[in-house]
Every structure is written in structure tokens, then in C-alpha cells.
Amino acid sequence: MAKVVLENVFKIYPGDVTAVHDACLEIQDQEFVVLVGPSGCGKSTTLRMVAGLEDISRGSIFIDGKKVNDIPPKDRDIAMVFQNYALYPHMSVYNNMAFGLKLRKYPKAEIHKRVMEAAEILGIVDYLERKPKALSGGQRQRVAVGRAIVRKPKAFLFDEPLSNLDAKMRVQMRAEISKLHNRLKSTMIYVTHDQIEAMTMGDRIVVMKDGWIQQVDTPLNIYNQPANQFVAGFIGSPPMNFFKGRIVREGNAVFFDEGQFRLAVPEPAAGKLAPHAGQDVALGIRPEHVHERGERPEADPARVVPATVEVVEMMGSEVYLYASTGRSNFTARVQAACRRQIGDAVEVVLDMERAHFFGGADEKALL
Amino acid sequence: MKRALGWLAAGAIALGFLLPLLWMLHASFRPEAEVFTGGFRGLFSFRGLGLDNYAAAWRRAALGIGLLNSILQVAGILGLGLLFNSMAAFALARFEFAGRRLLFGLVLVLIILPVEVLAVPLLLTVRDLGLTGGYGRTLAALVLPFAVKAFNVYFLRQHFLALPRDLEEAAVVDGAGPFRIYWSVALPAIRPALATVLVLDVLTHWSDFIWPLIVCTRAETRTVQLALANLFTQPPIQWGDILACAVLVTLPVLLVFRLAQRHVVASDLGAGIK
Numbered sequence: 290m291a292k293v294v295l296e297n298v299f300k301i302y303p304g305d306v307t308a309v310h311d312a313c314l315e316i317q318d319q320e321f322v323v324l325v326g327p328s329g330c331g332k333s334t335t336l337r338m339v340a341g342l343e344d345i346s347r348g349s350i351f352i353d354g355k356k357v358n359d360i361p362p363k364d365r366d367i368a369m370v371f372q373n374y375a376l377y378p379h380m381s382v383y384n385n386m387a388f389g390l391k392l393r394k395y396p397k398a399e400i401h402k403r404v405m406e407a408a409e410i411l412g413i414v415d416y417l418e419r420k421p422k423a424l425s426g427g428q429r430q431r432v433a434v435g436r437a438i439v440r441k442p443k444a445f446l447f448d449e450p451l452s453n454l455d456a457k458m459r460v461q462m463r464a465e466i467s468k469l470h471n472r473l474k475s476t477m478i479y480v481t482h483d484q485i486e487a488m489t490m491g492d493r494i495v496v497m498k499d500g501w502i503q504q505v506d507t508p509l510n511i512y513n514q515p516a517n518q519f520v521a522g523f524i525g526s527p528p529m530n531f532f533k534g535r536i537v538r539e540g541n542a543v544f545f546d547e548g549q550f551r552l553a554v555p556e557p558a559a560g561k562l563a564p565h566a567g568q569d570v571a572l573g574i575r576p577e578h579v580h581e582r583g584e585r586p587e588a589d590p591a592r593v594v595p596a597t598v599e600v601v602e603m604m605g606s607e608v609y610l611y612a613s614t615g616r617s618n619f620t621a622r623v624q625a626a627c628r629r630q631i632g633d634a635v636e637v638v639l640d641m642e643r644a645h646f647f648g649g650a651d652e653k654a655l656l
Numbered sequence: 657m658k659r660a661l662g663w664l665a666a667g668a669i670a671l672g673f674l675l676p677l678l679w680m681l682h683a684s685f686r687p688e689a690e691v692f693t694g695g696f697r698g699l700f701s702f703r704g705l706g707l708d709n710y711a712a713a714w715r716r717a718a719l720g721i722g723l724l725n726s727i728l729q730v731a732g733i734l735g736l737g738l739l740f741n742s743m744a745a746f747a748l749a750r751f752e753f754a755g756r757r758l759l760f761g762l763v764l765v766l767i768i769l770p771v772e773v774l775a776v777p778l779l780l781t782v783r784d785l786g787l788t789g790g791y792g793r794t795l796a797a798l799v800l801p802f803a804v805k806a807f808n809v810y811f812l813r814q815h816f817l818a819l820p821r822d823l824e825e826a827a828v829v830d831g832a833g834p835f836r837i838y839w840s841v842a843l844p845a846i847r848p849a850l851a852t853v854l855v856l857d858v859l860t861h862w863s864d865f866i867w868p869l870i871v872c873t874r875a876e877t878r879t880v881q882l883a884l885a886n887l888f889t890q891p892p893i894q895w896g897d898i899l900a901c902a903v904l905v906t907l908p909v910l911l912v913f914r915l916a917q918r919h920v921v922a923s924d925l926g927a928g929i930k
Contacts, residue, residue, distance in 0.1 A: 373820065375826035
């Protein structure tokens, strides 16, 4: 088990295309860190640099205190699970798992012990003699994980390992990988574009965009205190709503003026936003903090927004209302009893204590 | 009805292709005097069928040594060829080195040169290497010029290129070096392509005539095709013997095709990769 450190790491491809900019990250021993972001954000490239499958253009990577920039993948003592399994098609499950150990010249008995242990953990003992083609997607991914486990590496690297599985299997494997982490107590770096995987699995999440690390924090902190508008919009499902407007100050009161409606900003946010008076900002609010007027009859009228319902999604336990103010579209997550129809005029109440404000060229959080 | 007509047409075409072969097989068992009697209708005559032609062909054409020589020739070409061609193909597909594109261009140029064009330069090379005269030297002369074949390098390179990178990267992380990746991961993964190359090489070199004719100067070095050709020039010309010899020469090729056919078609590459 080991600590993995990235110091000012860059990946620059020929033609001066920079895939990763100045990545700095300290992953603690036994920590489960998830790199998340949209396609092309540099998360897989970062992982591949840790694995040694991509050269590091600038900066340094340390595994267990040792600089690994010029150390080949086989000597970094890491194991990797690939998105499309990458099982050797001509080898049995047993041999797929034993291959790495054979190359490292482990004694046969030790190889057998480790393969059987991993197979027990993953529930694939019955398939050890099968070839990959005789396995389902979930079983193949288990074998791929098993191939990593038997090596007992310093760090496990996962490159979107669940992307090829169906939704149900993904949920199941998600839980299994988390359990595995608890059991093995090993350092794991996990790449995904799925923010639900990131939220549910990681001790910490690294959100990336266009090769830049946007924020590194625990899932709850990322959710509750996003560093910028991108992070706020990327993490959370349905995503955070954004209203464009301007900060207006009238005496001691601070308002967010959208053009069609004006919302009073409560303290302590008001104090922090006062210096930004006159500035264009985005108000961000999560769908669960947007309520139907009926759910909050006592609400301050200065928090109410009139809108028209455009889509209604019944989720069973709750209802998603997709509505429009005319200038802005937003989503409200309301009680299951809601029976609104498309075209209905509604009034929604924004829970302004939970509102976020983003401004400036880099759309940073202002609070 | 439409389906039945389709089957009928397909059957007729298949029969058209099979008929000469069936005639050859049947005639090879007939007495010399009756080989050509009755034309294709003779196929329905089973009078006097026997193995005399086979015994005579085996003896007169020295087919035993011919078969052995051809087996050694083809096995040598296949063994060395599969190794060298696949190694060259893997290097061209996966290694980055100066002049790679130029080398691959030369490989493509070599594909279009027929063996007849190369025969004289090859003969001079073989002579200068001292590969003439003795049995072992002649065998080397039969094998070495064809052990590396441009088309095979090209064909296998394309298959290596089609292999998912993840497969090799998984092996890299597992601790495999370039040769181990080639030998234990990439080569088994392109088995169908190897089987295809094997079948094509067997068909090509089992039928080699011009090159063996040039380099096999002594009777004991003759390949099966030379042995068969010898029956055409050795009086008396016995068509029964020639046809029996032709059947015996064809059988090993059919056997190889039958054995390799499954691998030519099947591929389990998709199984390890989503």
C-alpha cells in the first residue's frame, strides 16, 4: 500500500496539445480517490501517467515516496483494471489471473493460493477453467479485478471499469469494488465520467475539466461547496439549476436580479455578495432546494419565482418538474404527491440559504 | 420453390467444380486401358477398379522421397515463416523506430513482384551462399528464399494493428516485455490470421514447381510436383499412374485445409474485450 503524489504534472502531446495542466494531487495510503469529469478532461491520461502507460511531459509522480517518472509500468508495482476488461482471450480465467505472477516468477503454490483467494473474494471459483468468451460482462469484469488483486500491488488503478456494464450490474459492481477497498485497505485511484460512481465510491473526488483539476475534496464537500460553476453543474443529478442575473444592493439589503424576478439574498451570503454589487453572476440552486409554493405556504414572497411546467417526470418516490421562467429553465425535485401537468403555471420557492453564487471570468464560487 | 431453385443452382455449380476432381479420383483406380473410355460417363463404371496405378505411381515417381522433401520444404517455410513474418509484422505494427514507414513501403513493393522476376537473382544469391548440391543445402535453398514473405508480413501486421491496445497495456502492467507481449498475448490473439497464412502457404508451396525445378538438381532432392512432372516425361506415359500420383499429391493439402479450417474462421478475440 502506498501514497501516490502528483507534483505539477503536465501531459503535452505533439502539436502542443496539452491534455493535463499542472496536476498536483496527494493521494494518501489506503485512500480511494475518484477522478471524474467529462470526456477529454484528462482524467484517463492522468491515470495512465500514474500507471506508466503515458510519458510525463513535465512534473513528477511519486509512488510510495519513490519518483517513478522513468520507471516502467511493470516496476511501479501497480495493477490496472481497464474499461473493456482487456482479458487475454486465449487464456482461461485462472491463467488470466496467474499471468502477472508467472511473469514475476512466483512459485506455483503461491500463485495458486493467490488466485484461489481472489477467486473466492470475487465469487468466480466456478469459472476458473473457462475462457473469457464463456463469461458474462459482469463476470469478465470480476476476472479483470481478480487479475489486479492477485498481484497485491501498492496501488490499484481503475479506468472506467464499469462503463461497459448494464445499469443493474453497474450498481452491483460499484458496491463490490467499495467492499473490496474496505477489505484490502489499499490505495485506489478510480477514473469515471459517472458522477454517481464518484459520489458513492470515493473518499475524495477530483473533478477535472479541459485538463485542469477543478476541485479536490470529499463527496459531500464537493456537493455542498462546489468551487466553481462547472463543478456545481457536473456533480449532482439532476444537475444544479443556474439563473443568470446581477447582484443589486439597496441599502443593507442585497438582491439577485434575474430581470424577470428579483430574489432577496439572506445573511450571511448577503454580506459576502455586497462587494459584488452591479456584477453579473450566476445563481445556482439544486433541484431539491426548489419547492412548490404549496409545500412552503409561509415562504417570503421575495423568494418566489413564477414559471410554466414543461415536462413532468414521475420517479415514484418524487417528481421532477422541468419548468421555465421564460428566460431560464430549471428543475424542481418535489413531493411524489405533486400532480402538475405540462403547461401549468406554478410558483416555486427557492431555498435561498442553500443558493450558490458564481461570478468572474473563471465562474468561481463567490460565497 | 424459390429456395429449392436456389439450392438446385448451387448444387449444379458445385457439381461443375467437383466433377473434374471426381473424375480424376475415379480414373486413378481404373486400368490404364480404360482411363479415358466413356468420358465423364465412365464415372459410373466400377469394373476393374484397383490400386495398381497407385503402386506403380509410388514406385515410378519415387513419390515417397518426393513427399518427404515437400513436407520438409513446406514445414520449414511454415515454421520459419510464421516466426519471422509475425515478428516483422509485430515490429512494423507496434514499435516506433526510424524508417518504419519506409520499410513498410518496401514490404508493399515486394508483394507485387512475382517469383519469376525474382528467380534469377534468387538463384544467384542461393549459389553465392553455397546452397547447391547436397541434400541439406538444397533443402535450405527450397526453404530460405520463401521463409519471409512480404504478403504475410503485411497481412499479419494488419491483424496486429487491429488488436486492442488495452490488451497489450494490460500485459505491460502485468510485467510483460515486448517479446513476451508478442509471444504470449499478441500472437495467440491473431490465431485465425496465422491459420489463414498457414493454409495459403501450404497451398502455394506444396504446388511450387519453377523454383524446385531450378534448385533441385538431383533425383533425391525432388519435391512432389517434380515427381509428378517426371511421370509426364518418363516413357511409357501412363495416365493412370499420373492421376494416382495427382490424387496422392492433393490429399495432404486437403488434410491441412480440413484441420486449419476451424481456426481460419473462428476468432475469440472479442471475448477478452468488450
